[in-house]
Amino acid sequence: xxxxxxxxxxxxxxxxxxxxxxxxxxxxxxxxxxxxxxxxxxxxxxxxxxxxxxxxxxxxxxxxxxxxxxxxxxxxxxxxxxxxxxxxxxxxxxxxxxxxxxxxxxxxxxxxxxxxxxxxxxxxxxxxxxxxxxxxxxxxxxxxxxxxxxxxxxxxxxxxxxxxxxxxxxxxxxxxxxxxxxxxxxxxxxxxxxxxxxxxxxxxxxxxxxxxxxxxxxxxxxxxxxxxxxxxxxxxxxxxxxxxxxxxxxxxxxxxxxxxxxxxxxxxxxxxxxxxxxxxxxxxxxxxxxxxxxxxxxxxxxxxxxxxxxxxxxxxxxxxxxxxxxxxxxxxxxxxxxxxxxxxxxxxxxxxxxxxxxxxxxx
Amino acid sequence: xxxxxxxxxxxxxxxxxxxxxxxxxxxxxxxxxxxxxxxxxxxxxxxxxxxxxxxxxxxxxxxxxxxxxxxxxxxxxxxxxxxxxxxxxxxxxxxxxxxxxxxxxxxxxxxxxxxxxxxxxxxxxxxxxxxxxxxxxxxxxxxxxxxxxxxxxxxxxxxxxxxxxxxxxxxxxxxxxxxxxxxxxxxxxxxxxxxxxxxxxxxxxxxxxxxxxxxxxxxxxxxxxxxxxxxxxxxxxxxxxxxxxxxxxxxxxxxxxxxxxxxxxxxxxxxxxxxxxxxxxxxxxxxxxxxxxxxxxxxxxxxxxxxxxxxxxxxxxxxxxxxxxxxxxxx
Numbered sequence: 197x198x199x200x201x202x203x204x205x206x207x208x209x210x211x212x213x214x215x216x217x218x219x220x221x222x223x224x225x226x227x228x229x230x231x232x233x234x235x236x237x238x239x240x241x242x243x244x245x246x247x248x249x250x251x252x253x254x255x256x257x258x259x260x261x262x263x264x265x266x267x268x269x270x271x272x273x274x275x276x277x278x279x280x281x282x283x284x285x286x287x288x289x290x291x292x293x294x295x296x297x298x299x300x301x302x303x304x305x306x307x308x309x310x311x312x313x314x315x316x317x318x319x320x321x322x323x324x325x326x327x328x329x330x331x332x333x334x335x336x337x338x339x340x341x342x343x344x345x346x347x348x349x350x351x352x353x354x355x356x357x358x359x360x361x362x363x364x365x366x367x368x369x370x371x372x373x374x375x376x377x378x379x380x381x382x383x384x385x386x387x388x389x390x391x392x393x394x395x396x397x398x399x400x401x402x403x404x405x406x407x408x409x410x411x412x413x414x415x416x417x418x419x420x421x422x423x424x425x426x427x428x429x430x431x432x433x434x435x436x437x438x439x440x441x442x443x444x445x446x447x448x449x450x451x452x453x454x455x456x457x458x459x460x461x462x463x464x465x466x467x468x469x470x471x472x473x474x475x476x477x478x479x480x481x482x483x484x485x486x487x488x489x490x491x492x493x494x495x496x497x498x499x500x501x502x503x504x505x506x507x508x509x510x511x512x513x514x515x516x517x518x519x520x521x522x523x524x525x526x527x528x529x530x531x532x533x534x535x536x537x538x539x540x541x542x543x544x545x546x547x548x549x550x551x552x553x554x555x556x557x558x559x
Numbered sequence: 560x561x562x563x564x565x566x567x568x569x570x571x572x573x574x575x576x577x578x579x580x581x582x583x584x585x586x587x588x589x590x591x592x593x594x595x596x597x598x599x600x601x602x603x604x605x606x607x608x609x610x611x612x613x614x615x616x617x618x619x620x621x622x623x624x625x626x627x628x629x630x631x632x633x634x635x636x637x638x639x640x641x642x643x644x645x646x647x648x649x650x651x652x653x654x655x656x657x658x659x660x661x662x663x664x665x666x667x668x669x670x671x672x673x674x675x676x677x678x679x680x681x682x683x684x685x686x687x688x689x690x691x692x693x694x695x696x697x698x699x700x701x702x703x704x705x706x707x708x709x710x711x712x713x714x715x716x717x718x719x720x721x722x723x724x725x726x727x728x729x730x731x732x733x734x735x736x737x738x739x740x741x742x743x744x745x746x747x748x749x750x751x752x753x754x755x756x757x758x759x760x761x762x763x764x765x766x767x768x769x770x771x772x773x774x775x776x777x778x779x780x781x782x783x784x785x786x787x788x789x790x791x792x793x794x795x796x797x798x799x800x801x802x803x804x805x806x807x808x809x810x811x812x813x814x815x816x817x818x819x820x821x822x823x824x825x826x827x828x829x830x831x832x833x834x835x836x837x838x839x840x841x842x843x844x845x846x847x848x849x850x851x852x853x854x855x856x857x858x859x860x861x862x863x864x865x866x867x868x869x870x871x872x873x874x875x876x877x878x879x880x881x882x883x884x885x886x887x888x889x890x
Binding site: 252255256345348349351352353356360362363364365366367368371396463467468470472473474475477508511512515516522525 | 590592618620621623624625626627629630631634635648649651652670671672711712713714715742743744745880881882883
């Protein structure tokens with residue numbers, strides 16, 4: 197018998213956790229002498245109160261959607277991929293090479309080819325730790341995080357020594373040609389008569405949603421998804437069922453790396469339209485929190501990505517218009533991660549007891 | 560209904576912010592953060608001095624993400640802030656896009672380069688200042704080996720390193736310059752522990768003067784150099800006082816003066832492109848009571864001589880960023 201109904205597991209626990217995080221955040225803001233209600237209003241208005249706010253929230257959310265999905269699918273196979281940051285960086289490199297050196301007639305073609313480039317580079321970067329894990333038993337947590345630093349060094353080298361236009365100060369590539377520019381959300385909604393402020397949110401949002409649906413289908417409705425989940429539940433059981441762990445680990449990590457690489461469509465091709473050194477800015481790590489909070493389910497990842505997009509954009513507004521130091525915004529984000537991820541059982545245990553007690557009374 | 564609501568919300572937000580922040584100047588700090596003991600902090604000090612002296616108010620934000628650059632620029636411009644000062648070369652690209660949309664707002668980029676009628680460009684000849692401290696380093700060095708520790712391996716830092724190496728070689732053509740970069744991620748600007756490790760590594764290679772151009776990382780470099788009994792050179796702000804008698808000098812980059820002057824001009828700022836160099840004391844080397852015993856009269860005379868020659872054009876210090884190459888140092 198289940199301890200509590202499913203709706204309590206997927207809705208009630210995250211909501212209570214979020215509520216607790218909000219209370220502690222409010223106390224912290226109160227301690228530094230600012231008004232929590234004002235701060236909350238500012239965050240909500242700034243992130244969700246206008247199409248401008250929504251645009252930025254959705255832009256950040258799209259980044260986290262890809263990295264969150266990447267962490268989630270790896271987690272289903274029992275792999276903890278914390279190399280999303282590096283895979284996204286190298287994905288960006290692949291995308292930049294495609295955009296800079298292949299002339300495209302139209303953005304739709306550019307999008308498909310650039311996605312291929314980004315995905316391939318990201319997957320290739322994940323392939324090495326995956327191989328080391330599958331064949332040599334080197335733990336994937338260690339290798340992927342090391343590969344983050346190697347990726348940063350590779351990107352730095354490529355930008356400063358090869359891709360930077362001569363004489364430029366900024367270690368970044370030249371701007372991508374006009375034909376690779378993706379339509380922003382405001383351009384897409386204008387023909388429908390919806391006025392949407394010009395923000396970095398772009399067509400990649402829909403690519404991300406499509407990726408959510410595809411990954412959902414892959415995990416629960418294909419033989420491969422079954423193999424991935426079987427491996428994640430028990431490796432010995434999977435071997436007994438005739439599943440090759442080496443093959444499954446490799447394929448899972450390739451998909452995971454490709455998803456991280458695809459993030460580059462949003463931040464590199466959609467927003468900056470050139471590759472900068474600090475393009476990923478921690479989205480690979482936020483992906484871990486997003487997957488954790490989304491319970492490794494694509495729909496949960498989608499909601500969690502929106503929440504973190506809200507925190508990022510709301511936090512930016514807070515920094516813009518108040519004297520709340522930017523470190524505190526990181527504290528608020530950390531509290532949300534802490535309560536929804538790490539302290540999950542703190543909420544779960546008492547809630548389970550309540551449900552069981554409730555059921556006994558009824559019985 | 561929801562659309563209407565959100566539009567009204569946006570209008571209300573704009574109206575609110577416009578009222579409260581009208582015509583105040585704004586300052587945007589780069590990712591290193593306001594208190595990096597170096598570049599951004601110098602900008603902050605300039606603004607603080609202006610605020611203390613005039614009682615003026617200014618808006619400020621520290622960048623936390625790449626996408627915020629354009630966002631912050633637009634939000635400040637829409638709120639009526641004028642002028643809007645940005646620090647760091649990374650603001651160039653977003654500024655170039657935003658500036659055209661707000662022709663009545665004056666933007667300032669420090670260290671960046673934007674060609675627009677309403678963008679005031681402030682640059683510094685860091686290579687010249689670094690050349691002078693390089694000369695001092697070579698004269699103070701007994702081993703003939705001096706070190707350079709940069710933050711990230713980016714063109715700006717190579718410009719520092721290249722000027723420094725040229726100064727060293729001008730005094731002692733046989734001197735060895737060891738150059739290291741702290742890291743490959745933005746955390747390299749604020750990693751004193753790694754700065755300390757690199758200093759130790761350079762000491763073991765024989766360096767007895769190290770020059771740190773690495774933001775907050777430099778604090779660790781100066782500390783370790785003082786602990787190990789060798790000399791160090793600070794950067795951007797005057798850091799001589801951090802370890803009196805142990806810091807040979809500091810390469811000054813007067814971001815504070817630049818910010819102060821811009822704020823003083825306020826909305827009447829005359830937009831132009833200026834490079835602050837040795838002749839207008841935009842860069843230089845720091846002399847005070849903390850390092851008076853370290854730099855003797857001969858050393859100072861030689862540096863002053865070189866300074867005069869650089870200003871007159873007799874000595875040309877090669878700028879790394881002009882052609883992405885350095886005659887005195889390989890990267």
